[in-house]
Amino acid sequence: MDEHRVPTIYDVATACGVAPSTVSRAFSRPGRVNAETAARIRRVAEEMGYRANPLARALPTGRTSLLALVVSDVTNPFYFEIIRGAELAANAADYTLLVADVYESAVVERKALERALPLVEGVVLGTSRMSDSAIRVMAQQRPTVVLNRVLTGIPSVITDNARGTRRAMEHLVSLEHRSIGYVAGPEASWADGMRWRAMREAADTLDVRVQRFGPVAPTLAGGTEAAAAVAGSAVTAAVAYNDLVAIGLMRGLTASGLRVPRDVSVVGFDDIFGAELCSPMLTTVAAPLTALGRYAVQTLLAGMASRTPPQVRPALLPAELVVRESTAVRARRRRRPEAAEDK
Amino acid sequence: MDEHRVPTIYDVATACGVAPSTVSRAFSRPGRVNAETAARIRRVAEEMGYRANPLARALPTGRTSLLALVVSDVTNPFYFEIIRGAELAANAADYTLLVADVYESAVVERKALERALPLVEGVVLGTSRMSDSAIRVMAQQRPTVVLNRVLTGIPSVITDNARGTRRAMEHLVSLEHRSIGYVAGPEASWADGMRWRAMREAADTLDVRVQRFGPVAPTLAGGTEAAAAVAGSAVTAAVAYNDLVAIGLMRGLTASGLRVPRDVSVVGFDDIFGAELCSPMLTTVAAPLTALGRYAVQTLLAGMASRTPPQVRPALLPAELVVRESTAVRARRRRRPEAAEDK
DNA sequence: CACGCCACGACAAGCGGTTGCCACGACTTG
DNA sequence: CAAGTCGTGGCAACCGCTTGTCGTGGCGTG
Numbered sequence: 001m002d003e004h005r006v007p008t009i010y011d012v013a014t015a016c017g018v019a020p021s022t023v024s025r026a027f028s029r030p031g032r033v034n035a036e037t038a039a040r041i042r043r044v045a046e047e048m049g050y051r052a053n054p055l056a057r058a059l060p061t062g063r064t065s066l067l068a069l070v071v072s073d074v075t076n077p078f079y080f081e082i083i084r085g086a087e088l089a090a091n092a093a094d095y096t097l098l099v100a101d102v103y104e105s106a107v108v109e110r111k112a113l114e115r116a117l118p119l120v121e122g123v124v125l126g127t128s129r130m131s132d133s134a135i136r137v138m139a140q141q142r143p144t145v146v147l148n149r150v151l152t153g154i155p156s157v158i159t160d161n162a163r164g165t166r167r168a169m170e171h172l173v174s175l176e177h178r179s180i181g182y183v184a185g186p187e188a189s190w191a192d193g194m195r196w197r198a199m200r201e202a203a204d205t206l207d208v209r210v211q212r213f214g215p216v217a218p219t220l221a222g223g224t225e226a227a228a229a230v231a232g233s234a235v236t237a238a239v240a241y242n243d244l245v246a247i248g249l250m251r252g253l254t255a256s257g258l259r260v261p262r263d264v265s266v267v268g269f270d271d272i273f274g275a276e277l278c279s280p281m282l283t284t285v286a287a288p289l290t291a292l293g294r295y296a297v298q299t300l301l302a303g304m305a306s307r308t309p310p311q312v313r314p315a316l317l318p319a320e321l322v323v324r325e326s327t328a329v330r331a332r333r334r335r336r337p338e339a340a341e342d343k
Numbered sequence: 344m345d346e347h348r349v350p351t352i353y354d355v356a357t358a359c360g361v362a363p364s365t366v367s368r369a370f371s372r373p374g375r376v377n378a379e380t381a382a383r384i385r386r387v388a389e390e391m392g393y394r395a396n397p398l399a400r401a402l403p404t405g406r407t408s409l410l411a412l413v414v415s416d417v418t419n420p421f422y423f424e425i426i427r428g429a430e431l432a433a434n435a436a437d438y439t440l441l442v443a444d445v446y447e448s449a450v451v452e453r454k455a456l457e458r459a460l461p462l463v464e465g466v467v468l469g470t471s472r473m474s475d476s477a478i479r480v481m482a483q484q485r486p487t488v489v490l491n492r493v494l495t496g497i498p499s500v501i502t503d504n505a506r507g508t509r510r511a512m513e514h515l516v517s518l519e520h521r522s523i524g525y526v527a528g529p530e531a532s533w534a535d536g537m538r539w540r541a542m543r544e545a546a547d548t549l550d551v552r553v554q555r556f557g558p559v560a561p562t563l564a565g566g567t568e569a570a571a572a573v574a575g576s577a578v579t580a581a582v583a584y585n586d587l588v589a590i591g592l593m594r595g596l597t598a599s600g601l602r603v604p605r606d607v608s609v610v611g612f613d614d615i616f617g618a619e620l621c622s623p624m625l626t627t628v629a630a631p632l633t634a635l636g637r638y639a640v641q642t643l644l645a646g647m648a649s650r651t652p653p654q655v656r657p658a659l660l661p662a663e664l665v666v667r668e669s670t671a672v673r674a675r676r677r678r679r680p681e682a683a684e685d686k
Numbered sequence: 687c688a689c690g691c692c693a694c695g696a697c698a699a700g701c702g703g704t705t706g707c708c709a710c711g712a713c714t715t716g
Numbered sequence: 717c718a719a720g721t722c723g724t725g726g727c728a729a730c731c732g733c734t735t736g737t738c739g740t741g742g743c744g745t746g
Contacts (some may be wrong), residue, residue, distance in 0.1 A: 008732055019696045034694060035718060053460050055407065059398050060701040066462075074426050077616060080418040087417070087444050096458055099442045101430050106610075115439055118397050119409075248618060274620045277563075277590060293625060315733035349715055362726045367704060377724060399702030403731040 007050045016044050027052065067095050067297065068120040072127045074101040077272040078242070078289070078320060082126060082147070085293025093301050095121075106130050113138060122300045124293075125149075146298040147292060149190045150314045155303060157296045157315040160267070161191060164197035164285035164319030168239055171283070171321055173206050176330040177237040177265060183226045183249055184214035185241030192241055195269065201241060211235055220248035221289045227252020236264060236330045243268035243275045243284055250326060251280065261328035271322055280325035288317045350393045356673060359387050387664045406679060410438050410640065411463040413452060414472045417444040420615040421585070421632070424499065425469060425490070428636025436644050438464075449473050460485060465643045467636075468492075488643040492533045495658045498646055500639045500658040504534060504612070505660030507628035508541035512584055512611045514626070514664055516549050519673040520580040520608060526569045526592055527557035528584030535584055538612065542582060554578055563591035570595020579607060579673045586611035586627055593621065604671035614665055625670035631660045 009023040010026040016023070018041065025032045026041040033041075058064040069086050071079045083099055090097040100116055102109035106129040113123070122143040128135055132151055138144065138321050139154050146156040172180055182199050185192040196212060216222030222246035230238050231253060240246035246268030250260045260266050260280055268275060271286030295315060352366040359366070361384065364558040368375045369384040376384075401407040412429050412436040414422045426442055433440040443459055451470040456466070465486040471478060475494055481487065482497050489499040490666030515523055525542050536624045539555060546553040556572045559565030566588035573581050574596060583589035589611030603609050603623055611618060638658060 010732080020733080021697075021735075022695055024735085025695090028734075032694085035704090037694080051457075051461065053732055055398060055401050056701095057734075058701095059402055059732080064398065074430070075423040075616070077420065077423075078418075080423070080706090084444060091455075096441065096443075096462070098439065099426075100439075101427060112434075114394075118394065119439070155721050212365050258529075273418070274617050277617045277621045279622045364705075364727075365702080367702095367709050368725090371704075375724085380724080396702055399731095400704075402702080402732095402733095405731090434709080580733060 006053075007045075007048045008053070009050070011097070012041065012045045012048060012050050015048060016041050027189070043216055060237075062083045062119055062121070064119055065095050066098055066120045067100045067300065068100060068113075068116045068123045069293075069297075070100045070102060070112060070123065070125050070128065072102055072104050072129055074099065074110075077274055078270055078287075079126065080273060081289030082293035082296075085290035087123060087292040087293075087315035088290075088296045089297035089301075093297075094303070095297075096214070097297075102129065104129060106134075110134070112265075117142060122304050124296045124300055126296075128140055143300055143304045145296045145303070147296050153312055155299050155312070155314075157292060157299060157317060159191075159287040159292065159319050160316040161285070161319060162192050162198040162201075164321065165195055165239070166202045167319075167321040168283075169199065169202035169206055169208070171323065171327065172237045172239075172265060172267065173208055175237075175265065175327060177208070178330075179209045179211070179237075180237045181211050181213055181230050181233060181235035181238040182243055183216060183223065183230065183240040184212055185216070185218045185222075185245065187215050189218070189241075191269075195239075195241065201341050211325020213238075213249075214241070216241075216245060218242055218245055220244050220251070223250075224252035224255075227256060231256045231258055231266070237267070237327070238264060239267045239269075241269065243270050243282060246282055246284065246326070247278045250280070261326050265330070267327060275322075276324060283324045283327040284322055286320050286322045288319065291317050349396075350388075350391045351396070353670075355384065355388045355391060355393050356600060358391060359384050363516055404463070407462055407464055408438050409441055409463040410643065411441045411456075411459045411466045412458075412636075412640075413443045413445060413455060413466065413468050413471065415445055415447050415452075415472055417442065418523060420617055421613055421630075423616060424467065424632030425636035425639075428633035428638075429467060429640045430636075431633075432637040432640035432644075436640075438640075438644070440640075445472065447472060448591045449477075453477070456481060465647050467639045467643055469639075481552055486643055486647045488639045488646070490639050498642050498655065498657075500642060502534075502630040502662045503659040504537050504628070504662060505541040505544075507612070507630075507664065508538055508582070509545045510662075510664040511626075511628050512545035512549055512551070514541065514666060514670065515580045515582075515608060515610065516551055518580070518608065518670060520551070521604035521673075522552045522554070522578045522580075524556055524573050524581040525552045525575060526559060526573065526583040526588055527555055527564065527602070528559070528561045528565075528582055528588065530536065530558050532561070532584075534612075538582075538584065556581075557584070557660075559588060561585055561588060563587050563594070566591020566593075567595035567598075570599060573607070574599045574601055580610070580670070581607060582610045582612075584612065586613050586615045586625060589625055589627065589669070590617070590621045593623070594626075604669050605674055608670035608673070610670060619667060626667045626670040627662050627665055631662065634660050 009020045013020040013023045022033055023041050026038040067090050098116055100112040102112050109129055109279050124145050126147040148158055150156050184195055194251045199210050213226050216226050227249055240249050246266050250266050253260055253264055258264050268284035271284045275282040275284050356363040356366045365376055366384055369381040389446050410433050430440045441459055443453050443455040452472055466505050469490040491501055492517045493499050542553050556569050559569050570592055583592050589609050591607050596603055596607055601607050611627035616625045618625040618627050634665055
């Protein structure tokens with residue numbers, strides 16, 4: 001055997017005086033070969049520095065030990081912890097995670113998937129920009145789990161935003177707010193719909209008024225843009241589509257002379273990195289980011305293991321309200337005259 | 344051919360009445376087969392929905408079209424743009440990027456590398472925690488490029504922090520600061536050494552005083568921790584190891600009654616996401632994050648293409664000072680009595 | 687003691703491409 | 717017109733591992 005080559009099962013086999021198939025089974029089929037033989041083979045393999053070639057293994061079996069996680073934008077802080085959680089779960093199961101960034105584009109997403117699909121055993125779609133039908137098509141090529149979206153028949157894991165929203169509302173109501181705004185995100189967003197709906201329901205049961213602003217882009221700029229409308233309205237608190245919007249909103253509000261939380265309370269969603277960097281630090285409905293990633297991968301793995309299609313009911317992970325500095329008791333009077341409904 | 348199987352070159356070959364090898368060449372060896380034949384093969388392949396199996400291709404050739412990017416911590420905002428840049432460059436060259444997170448651990452890093460190495464054609468090491476020698480060992484298994492670190496003999500791409508530091512110092516001096524602090528990061532950090540050295544050099548030529556604080560952990564908490572020492576000193580401005588430390592420092596300073604930038608100016612490094620979320624928004628030496636990732640991958644690809652080991656001289660990417668709100672003209676007097684060297 | 691069974695290992699056929707080499711015909715050239 | 721060239725396509729041997737199947741020897745059992 002050439003010194004500069006990496007050893008194969010053939011090298012190990014001749015060194016042990018057994019057949020290559022026996023070496024293969026010594027590793028992958030415990031019990032199939034005599035315990036002593038197996039031990040000897042393993043020892044020799046170890047000495048020779050043998051490592052199974054994952055490519056060669058994958059070719060006949062299709063087991064690449066690779067999973068894909070598709071994210072709409074790697075630079076979005078929302079994903080950092082999700083990626084971390086997914087990677088953790090994948091590695092724990094001896095899988096490697098392939099993170100694909102699709103720059104918020106359905107076209108790029110399709111291309112990335114096309115590139116990665118033959119390589120991976122399963123896919124986690126994080127906030128996919130593709131259509132439901134496109135997702136269904138790809139789900140029948142590879143086991144798939146979707147994040148932050150429900151798609152009947154396809155396993156999904158989502159944050160329990162309804163509960164989170166309710167908690168946020170209760171918090172604001174306990175601070176004596178009676179008129180609360182919602183700065184909406186993209187209309188195409190499934191989460192946006194859920195959040196707004198949950199707000200209206202909470203408003204009903206808590207007997208307060210809610211008012212919708214936007215929709216705006218889910219960015220700092222989007223939030224800033226909405227500030228004028230919020231400032232000009234009667235609301236004394238606002239819940240924003242996500243943390244970025246919330247922070248932008250606080251800025252815009254501050255710029256227009258209002259103080260947060262003194263004049264207006266602000267609540268965000270997700271608790272991304274940055275929520276406690278801003279000042280005032282943002283009160284927000286924290287999504288279980290790491291758990292989301294971890295659980296998505298675990299669900300995927302479970303689905304791959306059992307041949308029967310797994311549970312269809314989406315997994316709901318609990319959201320928690322993190323109270324920081326951007327919410328406070330409603331001031332007796334808003335600085336603006338529009339604050340008409342002071343009791 | 345079974346309806347539920349994905350077509351192979353063999354299927355295409357029989358459909359075209361040619362040999363499989365011809366089909367293979369029609370795709371990978373342009374010019375090797377007759378133009379008309381090739382066109383016909385491609386058309387038929389297209390109709391059948393043929394896609395080359397990357398695994399099968401990789402086995403004999405070793406060309407997996409996969410590149411690894413190892414980052415010490417995916418949740419560190421420093422990496423977001425780097426990953427984006429790397430992915431962009433990789434995709435442009437028809438490569439897929441495998442991002443491996445190693446949670447700041449040399450052990451995990453080694454394991455991750457062990458897992459990924461046989462799959463990838465090359466590796467970019469972002470702020471590796473491994474020893475120089477360990478890196479050298481792995482560099483001879485696969486083409487390697489290191490980020491933010493120089494290692495003679497191995498191509499590397501780094502930020503021109505010397506220049507950036509000088510710009511920051513010039514900026515502070517132009518704001519009349521004459522006594523400037525540096526809050527140091529981890530001593531093992533190559534960048535930390537470079538930054539401190541550049542500060543001393545700049546101090547020399549600009550004729551101002553510099554003082555070193557720390558070292559502290561490269562986190563918000565680290566910065567906060569250093570605030571007391573900075574507040575208690577005579578410096579009127581501080582440059583921090585990175586943005587996180589800078590933001591932590593601002594907080595600590597504010598908590599101890601000093602105002603930023605009125606009493607103390609603060610400058611960070613890197614311009615991570617978050618630098619303009621905090622308030623005051625941070626003045627910082629912006630690292631060319633996206634370019635760093637992109638260039639690292641391009642360097643790697645270039646090195647893979649030419650069989651000769653590529654340039655050994657590290658690539659220096661320019662850093663730029665981004666002036667925001669955390670720096671201002673030195674106040675006539677610090678609130679603390681220690682501010683003795685007022686002219 | 688013969689038969690059958692079981693445990694263990696070997697053989698060989700893939701998995702789906704790639705590629706060195708050869709064959710064959712057409713064309714050029716002396 | 718013979719010989720050499722070139723353009724094309726086919727053959728078959730890999731790449732390294734998995735796995736269905738078969739052969740063989742040892743053992744238990746009637």
